[in-house]
Amino acid sequence: MDKKILVIIPCYNEEDNIVNTVENLRATCPEVDFLVVNDCSTDSSAALLKSRHYPFLDLPVNLGIGGGVQCGYLYAVRHGYDVAVQMDGDGQHDPAYLMKVVQPVLDGVYDMCIGSRFIKKEGFQTSFMRRVGIRWLSGMIRLLCGKRVLDVTSGFRATNLAMTAYFAQHYATDYPEPEAILAASLAGFRVGEAPVIMRERQGGVSSIHSFKSAYYMIKVSLALIIDRLSIRKVKGGRA
Template identity: 75%
Template sequence: MNTSAKILVLIPCYNEQDNIVRVVEHLRETCPWADYLVINDCSTDHSAELLRSHGYNFLDLPVNLGIGGGVQCGYQYSRLHGYDVTVQMDGDGQHDPAYLATVVEPVLSGKLDMCIGSRFITHEGFQTSFMRRVGIRFLSAMIRLLCGRKVADVTSGFRATSAEMTAYFADHYAPDYPEPEAILAASLQGFRVGEAPVVMHERLGGVSSISAVKSVYYMLKVSLSLIIDRLAIRRQRHGAGH
């Protein structure tokens, strides 16, 4: 891989005091050729103190924007500083930086505009719960129905984007749980979206922000958002044609 390319890893962080130091140190040790930016989304624990005391590169957001808003700030930062590839990697330790090059390479070589690290290609490592896998399959089927794009791991937050895709997301990104919506939007806008095999782990510590009850809400919200997004883009195209 061309390690002379400018690569930025975005690490969204909300109450990850149990994980964030290990995540950043593992990334720095494994991929010294990549820059990183932690996006602290108004954590109420000691995350900001840890980031500051370790001298890490981070944005300290003045208001809580949620995962989508926080990552969009990262995309804006990446566009502003001219990075060739931008990678999103969770702050809970589930994403292994040993697979960073695997996710980056299809984008860096020009094969894809967005490459998603998928746990469902080799089916190794942590596969998440049965109910979440059912939900992921449902969302995958919806996306394929709405835009014809087949993506297995539609909720994976481990993904790399080209400079052009990054610029688009800097201006257009869903505010809540945006991963499935980003795939649909990118596909409908003509960007090339694909997957690469990765192995994921269970979170190092702390608690996931998506509980069992929130999982049901998440499914309903994302499903409705995908349909609305599809209709909105169709209306835009119809209007442009006139």
Template identity: 70%
Template sequence: MKILVIIPCYNESENIAKVVRRLRETCPAADYVVVNDCSTDKSVQVLKAEGCNYLDLPVNLGIGGGVQCGYRYAVEHGYDVTVQMDGDGQHDPAYLQAVIAPVLAGHLDMCIGSRFITKEGFQTSFMRRVGIRFLSSLLHVLTGCKVLDVTSGYRACGKALTARFAQCYAQDYPEPEAILRAVCEGYKVGEVPVVMAERQGGKSSINALKSVYYMVKVSLSLVIYRLCFTKKDKRRNEA
């Protein structure tokens, strides 16, 4: 089984070398590709100096577009399982096998590494936890699927879902929307416990004001997508 770890990177010069080194040491059998999304810091120089396998995007596509490039890369190179892992050092590659195991076994099409099952390690800020709980409840209402850590970027996908995401993937803040799309299209989604760390360096792109914008935008997007999918499914059944 060929496994590819997709690492999106935007201004992660302080973290990306350590992330890649730790992944290489912990999971030498897994391949990886760093997707540099037009970083304005020294990320590219670091990637070159480390001899990393990376894609250097010609224009900034945002997190969704960057991850989708990784999925396209996986399809073109025939990978069986893809794993998303953030470039800021929060995701521990020691849990990679636990995240991919349900996908390899055929139990899930997408398995999410969740910090909220055992509640160990870094739990993020109080306000973000409130927002995540709200989005988790909203997704449960819309799909019937219960996922606690809906914004976790630590997730594995099987070959079929990888191919689907290579064709179509949410752009701005894609983690909750990707879950909704997968469940609505009949893919099996679940989660396993992982322990995450706090960002190892640099600065998050999501501040307090953006968190409010994120909540409103993603909530509306989830509801609209679910309504559109329901109408499309109804037309298909009538035909």
């Protein structure tokens, strides 16, 4: 492969998952590079990364998922990667589907391709209440920019050089996946999806659970509305 691909793996307290995640990626896609972004984990994640000699960034302060992934995008731009792929560190994203997400970007079909569990509706589909929330956010994004994306909270996504450079400068810091779709669409980038099969979290605890899910929905909904009011739509993917 003549294209350089970097897989960005955000990591926060993933001691139960990070080794399996990385080893599965290395076994399945040995041709790609990867970078783990350790976001001030308080468990043994950093020690595991060091002992395994994995390439990783050890952030000095906790930036949250958005800030951590943005560091990965900055790294990808500065090191000349053609495609950057975000893949969660909790084992939900199967690297067997990585090239299915990357290929539409390599082919020039999309600037950002999102791995979607809802196109073929196979594999782990998450809980009923989360599916309701995802449908709500999907509807909001379609209303605000006219773009229909089914799996708006999927963190399994690939970006080309232009999209990666944009995200290296413009990226939401908290729970950025839905906001990134809206921002990319309003900036004129081509956003699409590819079918994937996801797994349940392999260990640890998700940062979104119980009453936090309602808070998340309210917060992201408001953020999307604010983004729509502040982001100017520009054709051709140039801000």
